[in-house]
Amino acid sequence: MTGPSTQLLIDGALVPGGRGTFATVNPATEETLGQAADADGADLDRAVAAARNAFDSTDWCRDTALRVHCLRQLRDALGDEIEALREITIAEAGAPRMLTYGGQLQTPVDDLAFPADTAERYSWAVDLGVAAPLGITTRRTIVREPFGVVGAITPWNFPHQVSLAKIGPALAAGNTVVLKPAPDTPWCAAEVGRIIAEKTDFPPGVINIVTAADHRIGARLAEDARVDAVSFTGSTATGRSVMTAAAATIKKVFLELGGKSAFVVLDDADLGAACTAAARTVTTHAGQGCALTTRLVVPRERYGDAVDAVVAAMSAIPFGDPSDPKTLCGPLISARQRDRVQYYLDLAITEGGAFGCGGGRPGWADRGFYIEPTVIAGLTNDARAAREEIFGPVLVVLAHDGDSDAVRIANDSPYGLSGTVFGADEQRATRVAARLRAGTINVNGGMWYSADVPFGGYKQSGIGREMGLAGFEEYLETKVVATAVGTGRQR
Ligand code: NAD
Numbered sequence: 001m002t003g004p005s006t007q008l009l010i011d012g013a014l015v016p017g018g019r020g021t022f023a024t025v026n027p028a029t030e031e032t033l034g035q036a037a038d039a040d041g042a043d044l045d046r047a048v049a050a051a052r053n054a055f056d057s058t059d060w061c062r063d064t065a066l067r068v069h070c071l072r073q074l075r076d077a078l079g080d081e082i083e084a085l086r087e088i089t090i091a092e093a094g095a096p097r098m099l100t101y102g103g104q105l106q107t108p109v110d111d112l113a114f115p116a117d118t119a120e121r122y123s124w125a126v127d128l129g130v131a132a133p134l135g136i137t138t139r140r141t142i143v144r145e146p147f148g149v150v151g152a153i154t155p156w157n158f159p160h161q162v163s164l165a166k167i168g169p170a171l172a173a174g175n176t177v178v179l180k181p182a183p184d185t186p187w188c189a190a191e192v193g194r195i196i197a198e199k200t201d202f203p204p205g206v207i208n209i210v211t212a213a214d215h216r217i218g219a220r221l222a223e224d225a226r227v228d229a230v231s232f233t234g235s236t237a238t239g240r241s242v243m244t245a246a247a248a249t250i251k252k253v254f255l256e257l258g259g260k261s262a263f264v265v266l267d268d269a270d271l272g273a274a275c276t277a278a279a280r281t282v283t284t285h286a287g288q289g290c291a292l293t294t295r296l297v298v299p300r301e302r303y304g305d306a307v308d309a310v311v312a313a314m315s316a317i318p319f320g321d322p323s324d325p326k327t328l329c330g331p332l333i334s335a336r337q338r339d340r341v342q343y344y345l346d347l348a349i350t351e352g353g354a355f356g357c358g359g360g361r362p363g364w365a366d367r368g369f370y371i372e373p374t375v376i377a378g379l380t381n382d383a384r385a386a387r388e389e390i391f392g393p394v395l396v397v398l399a400h401d402g403d404s405d406a407v408r409i410a411n412d413s414p415y416g417l418s419g420t421v422f423g424a425d426e427q428r429a430t431r432v433a434a435r436l437r438a439g440t441i442n443v444n445g446g447m448w449y450s451a452d453v454p455f456g457g458y459k460q461s462g463i464g465r466e467m468g469l470a471g472f473e474e475y476l477e478t479k480v481v482a483t484a485v486g487t488g489r490q491r
Pocket of ligand 1: 153289461
């Protein structure tokens with residue numbers, strides 16, 4: 001593959017990185033795909049200055065029609081190049097081809113329509129009418145305004161989904177943006193930057209994209225006093241650092257973090273259907289999804305049957321080359337992530353667990369960062385392998401003693417991102433779902449992911465919501481204008 005853009009997008013121009021370039025690697029083959037622009041601190045400084053200037057000195061934040069036009073142009077331009085973007089996403093992120101027709105690429109591109117449409121019909125000012133609070137006759141108006149400069153920091157696992165679900169609403173709301181993508185997937189972001197520069201009317205500085213090998217570029221963005229809000233998706237540990245860095249200037253922090261979500265199977269559920277769904281979920285993109293359910297919580301009396309059913313389902317998952325249209329479970333992103341997952345697999349055994357299937361690298365893969373779809377049985381929810389985010393195709397099967405116990409186990413987690421309940425009695429399953437402390441719950445296979453649905457976590461899974469109207473309003477300040485009635489000249 002010849003390399004896509006090796007440039008940064010700063011102040012409307014495609015420019016080389018101050019530190020030259022760094023390699024981007026194909027996780028399925030371990031081969032270097034090519035080079036990406038490597039930003040230094042001076043590049044970031046110019047990007048923030050450009051975003052600041054575009055916000056403070058242009059009409060961008062007031063010109064809703066221009067913003068809507070640019071976002072629709074971007075959606076169309078990305079759509080025009082979708083086949084090239086698909087190949088880059090498969091090669092660089094190890095994303096299974098089938099997922100690029102949905103959440104890995106096509107869906108987030110299409111979903112740019114949502115923030116554009118929302119901005120177009122949004123009530124930017126709401127008149128509360130005249131009242132006399134504290135005895136002063138006043139006309140009250142509530143105005144929604146953008147924050148200013150948004151620093152967006154994103155991970156590698158769903159590079160387009162996370163980036164577009166940030167820049168779409170942030171820009172639609174009238175902010176300007178500096179996007180700092182993950183070092184593992186620089187081309188996915190750089191190509192969006194090139195397309196913005198070449199094919200859209202975004203004014204200079206409104207959107208800047210700064211790829212960098214060094215994580216400290218993200219840290220600098222989070223602490224920069226000229227940045228008004230940080231929108232971060234990544235691990236909970238990094239989210240904590242971002243929050244600390246942002247605290248010095250009390251900037252708005254929006255966090256989408258990790259998860260350890262539970263898939264609860266009630267005693268009346270169709271065990272086969274539930275186990276098939278659980279296996280498909282946890283192996284999607286090799287388990288590298290924050291909201292994937294990674295703990296299967298089944299009735300104790302059906303534990304053995306559940307392990308057998310989920311092992312059979314996991315063993316049948318199409319696993320291997322992500323460019324194969326049948327593959328659901330491809331490689332992990334890097335040797336580091338593969339070693340991290342292997343660490344948790346080894347830990348699970350020392351904690352008393354046993355593999356129903358999988359447990360390490362597949363025999364056929366002497367290259368590529370693959371880990372087999374793995375079922376771990378025999379642990380309780382206090383094991384570290386059951387509590388900590390593994391971020392691989394690894395399912396821990398836990399036993400429950402009835403609905404309340406299942407709820408207790410599901411909620412016994414520092415995280416609260418997502419969850420699933422399967423049961424034949426829908427009302428009972430819905431009652432259990434209501435007791436789960438998590439941001440998105442699927443009942444019997446329902447799909448919560450949609451442009452108009454807010455997504456986010458409870459507890460240490462994050463602060464705030466992405467997507468939907470709530471996700472758009474995350475990027476808005478609230479201002480109240482209170483005008484005394486009868487004192488000024490009325491027109
Ligand atoms: P990560 O936290 O290592 O990195 C995320 C981003 O933060 C990268 O761009 C990285 O360069 C940057 N970064 C690293 N250190 C930083 C610092 N000190 N200050 C500022 N930025 C810094 O995460 P990852 O390994 O890229 O992604 C995997 C994690 O992301 C998982 O924990 C997963 O659950 C989480 N995730 C969450 C969601 C969600 O919506 N909740 C979505 C996708 C991924």
